[in-house]
Amino acid sequence: MGFEGFQEFFTLENIKDLLNEYRSFGPVPAILLPFFEAFLPFLPLFIFVMANTNAFGLWVGFLLSWIGSSLGALMVFLLVKKYGHTKVLTFLKNNKQVHKLTNWVDHHGFGPIFVLLCFPFTPSAVVNVVAGLSHINMIQYSLAVLAGKLVMIFTISFVGYDIPSLIKQPIRTAIVLIIIFILWYVGKRIEVRLNKSLERHNG
Numbered sequence: 001m002g003f004e005g006f007q008e009f010f011t012l013e014n015i016k017d018l019l020n021e022y023r024s025f026g027p028v029p030a031i032l033l034p035f036f037e038a039f040l041p042f043l044p045l046f047i048f049v050m051a052n053t054n055a056f057g058l059w060v061g062f063l064l065s066w067i068g069s070s071l072g073a074l075m076v077f078l079l080v081k082k083y084g085h086t087k088v089l090t091f092l093k094n095n096k097q098v099h100k101l102t103n104w105v106d107h108h109g110f111g112p113i114f115v116l117l118c119f120p121f122t123p124s125a126v127v128n129v130v131a132g133l134s135h136i137n138m139i140q141y142s143l144a145v146l147a148g149k150l151v152m153i154f155t156i157s158f159v160g161y162d163i164p165s166l167i168k169q170p171i172r173t174a175i176v177l178i179i180i181f182i183l184w185y186v187g188k189r190i191e192v193r194l195n196k197s198l199e200r201h202n203g
Helices: 003-009 012-021 028-037 045-056 058-083 087-094 096-108 110-118 124-133 138-161 163-168 170-202
Strands: none
Touching: 012 028, 012 045, 028 045, 028 058, 045 058, 045 138, 058 124, 058 138, 096 110, 096 124, 110 124, 110 138, 138 170
């Protein structure tokens, strides 16, 4: 099977059939699919999340997708953090665009990473790698990933689970936007406290 055939396999119906076929493994396949997407960004996260919500229901499907996607992002971050300065990944660090993005993350921290990860079509693999090459610490990035992925995965779950209601009840869409703002504000407040604690510790 060629690459095109490989991509054509990842349709909503095929993934739903796959989840049903391996139902005996419980939630493991539903977690692994978005987990692997963090390492293989050409995989359709949108389809995985929609399949999970159709197979397990809105809330359980959302939770399993969020866990898998967040764990995958953090794993990529940790691997790049550990091996990003080796010869294998030197070409990434020396890339001018990557270098600019890394400096940008160093100066802005939580805020922009959170916002980027909120949007379903952001190349999160790039965000994970750049963050891994930056000086952002594990706590800050974990916070950004967990909050950003929560918003993004919930949005996909919400849209994919009941598309007609999104059109008929626009107030529910407004609620999602309010949640994004609240999470961003809370995340920024936590980051400020973390930075103050680090300054006191270093001082």
